[in-house]
Amino acid sequence: MTSDFSIYLCTWNVCSEDPVESLVDLLNLNSPERPDLYGVGLQEVHAGPHTAVADVFVEDKWTKQITVILCSKEYARIKTIRLQGLILLVFAKRHHLPYLRNIESEYARTGLGGLWGNKGGISIRLDAFGVNICIVNCHLAAHTNAVEERIADYNSIIETHSFRDEETANILDHDYVFWMGDLNFRLTDTTRDEILKKVTQNDFEALWDHDQLKKAMTQELILVDFEEGCLNFPPTYNFDKGTDDYDTRS
Numbered sequence: 001m002t003s004d005f006s007i008y009l010c011t012w013n014v015c016s017e018d019p020v021e022s023l024v025d026l027l028n029l030n031s032p033e034r035p036d037l038y039g040v041g042l043q044e045v046h047a048g049p050h051t052a053v054a055d056v057f058v059e060d061k062w063t064k065q066i067t068v069i070l071c072s073k074e075y076a077r078i079k080t081i082r083l084q085g086l087i088l089l090v091f092a093k094r095h096h097l098p099y100l101r102n103i104e105s106e107y108a109r110t111g112l113g114g115l116w117g118n119k120g121g122i123s124i125r126l127d128a129f130g131v132n133i134c135i136v137n138c139h140l141a142a143h144t145n146a147v148e149e150r151i152a153d154y155n156s157i158i159e160t161h162s163f164r165d166e167e168t169a170n171i172l173d174h175d176y177v178f179w180m181g182d183l184n185f186r187l188t189d190t191t192r193d194e195i196l197k198k199v200t201q202n203d204f205e206a207l208w209d210h211d212q213l214k215k216a217m218t219q220e221l222i223l224v225d226f227e228e229g230c231l232n233f234p235p236t237y238n239f240d241k242g243t244d245d246y247d248t249r250s
Contacts, residue, residue, distance in 0.1 A: 131176065
């Protein structure tokens with residue numbers, strides 16, 4: 001792989017909404033430099049029984065719109081996988097296509113004890129310029145007190161995904177693993193007012209002390225040996241639809 005090969009990842013729980021009019025910000029299209037690879041992970045795309053059959057034959061609106069946009073900018077969609085409301089799309093610059101090999105996908109249901117795909121994980125792996133890469137999109141168990149269930153979901157995804165290449169048969173066998181999605185971990189042992197105060201002050205790192213995921217990672221219960229990026233954005237759960245206002249419901 002060339003030393004300047006770049007990957008852009010984005011994740012969004014779209015809450016069963018149709019695509020917004022512009023996806024420029026989501027895909028970072030105003031950047032002067034375009035990535036070599038895109039990985040787009042979505043959760044809660046329309047996934048009711050009335051859409052399940054139709055989606056076998058017709059692409060969902062999110063996949064269609066993102067594909068049209070990126071393919072118009074000299075990208076090719078190299079793989080897509082969907083598990084009910086979970087979608088993972090991977091695109092590469094067209095001139096890289098001859099150097100991509102062994103593209104596979106996997107999925108794991110974790111809802112209702114592994115019987116239902118409303119929660120779970122999907123992954124796409126590939127070899128790019130001789131380096132193996134795995135991208136995972138997940139939606140873990142909800143609710144504040146379900147930390148153990150979220151950790152169990154993570155372990156189920158790790159244990160279930162199996163690829164054909166013996167050298168990289170499992171997710172963690174790859175040279176690079178990128179994990180994203182709606183992990184559903186919450187802020188605890190603090191108050192809403194204190195959280196809003198820290199958000200107003202842009203003091204996001206102070207909130208890490210209350211982050212269930214950060215605590216679990218410190219205890220090596222999840223995402224062992226993974227490195228989380230800088231925390232330069234406020235909490236993403238949850239907002240009034242169509243606004244930047246945190247949930248104002250009583």
